Amino acid sequence: MPDFAELHFNGEVYKLPVVEGTENEKALDISKLRGQSGLITIDPGFKNTGSTTSSITFLDGEKGILRYRGYPIEQLAEESSFMEVAYLIIYGELPNSEQLNKWKVDITYHTLIHEDFKVLLEGFPSNAHPMGVLSSLVTSLTAFYPESLDPVRSADEVYMNIIRLVAKLPTIAAWAYKNEIGQPLMYPKNDLDYCGNFLKMMFGTPAEEFQPDPVVIKALNKLLILHADHEQNCSTSTVRVVGSSHASLYASVSAGINALWGPLHGGANQAVIEMLEAIKADGGDADKYLAKAKDKDDPFRLMGFGHRVYKNFDPRARIIKKAADDVLNKLGVNDPVLEIAKKLEEAALSDPYFVERKLYPNVDFYSGIIYRALGIPTNMFTVMFAMGRLPGWIAQWKEMRENGEPIGRPRQVYTGENERDYVAIEKR
Secondary structure, eight states: SSSSEEETTTEEEEEEEEEEEEOOOEEEEEEEEEHHHHHOOOOGGGGOOOOOOOOOEETTTTEEEEETTTTEEEEEHHHHHHHHHHHHHHHSSSHHHHHHHHHHHHEEEEOOOHHHHHHHHHTTTTTTTTHHHHHHHHHHHHHOOOOGOOOSSSSHHHHHHHHHHHHHHHHHHHHHHHHHHHHHOOOOOOSSOHHHHHHHHOOOOOTBBOOOOOHHHHHHHHHHHHHHHOOOOHHHHHHHHHHTTOOOOHHHHHHHHHHHTTTTTTHHHHHHHOOOOHHHHHTHHHHHHHHHHTTSOOOOOOTTTTOOOOSSSOHHHHHHHHHHHHHHHTOOOOOOHHHHHHHHHHHHHHHHHHTTTTBBOOOOHHHHHHHHHTTOOOOGGGHHHHHHHHHHHHHHHHHHHHTTTOOOOOOOOOSSSOOOOOOOOGGG
């Protein structure tokens, strides 16, 4: 097979090199096309455009495959921890025991945030959305660590920026929640692991001791692993584009948080619960809404079913379904909304209409169920997503900078008015 494709235009022939990845994915390199021919390509939403090469995550939506650094998501979710997976994604290899211990100790040591963050929190209204608070406070880390703004940093300085961000994001997230509900802020505890510490800061109070349930910790650990990276999605591409201007890690991740906030991206699990609440408010008849979903003339659509990338079963959904069952059984939750979710899930897995169209429950469906069962409010769901996605954002930013990638600068085809003369206002 030739290692290039030919483009014939205006009597000229242009050779476009074929780039092949390690999983035999093929792409046409058009990076020099405009200089050679004056042509650019149009690809709304970049659905068929590879903005970079990356060694972090492999995703095959047709076959339902997801791997971090070559490791199947099924193995990592079952055998690993979020801390270990975060190290793997950011640094490329699984850590040995010494590396993992140092990684955990360094993160634990930096979970506290500056007391001045309280002043910043007090500036937000109590009804401020926690994603807005999160993105703002992550950006503000540049004020507390101004050395992070230097585009030329040593490996040790980059490591410290990474450590601080991984360590402090759960504290910032929990404080945003506590500020919203008007409860005292809880400080991190060094004797708890990453997930247990976050749950303690979320649900603990100074008046009573809170001990996170091991089943809940395990489920949260899996959720964070499953969300840790997903190749070049909207928020990850945002982090890379912002970082390509040599913006700091904190500013770049803050931009990713804002991109994730959108309901078409990270807000999907929140939309699931809002849909279930609406069904409950309308009498709780799941069959009625299943019929509406099948009616092509009805605008209603089931949230949390199917996926724009996976054309088969979302591999993450298989894993998190079991975690959802474990949490519901362990906690003995009696919630009409979750009962509706079970009915919708059962129908989608057995009804020929959904099976033939491969509209299976996805990771957003099950993560929304788990978060609700844990007592996490719906406006915090996307914050939880951001906590999980953080290692991926860091790894993508780090890879982009280490590869010396150019600043992101898409082109366009202009469709506005041709040149025209200005007319004074009194003559219009």
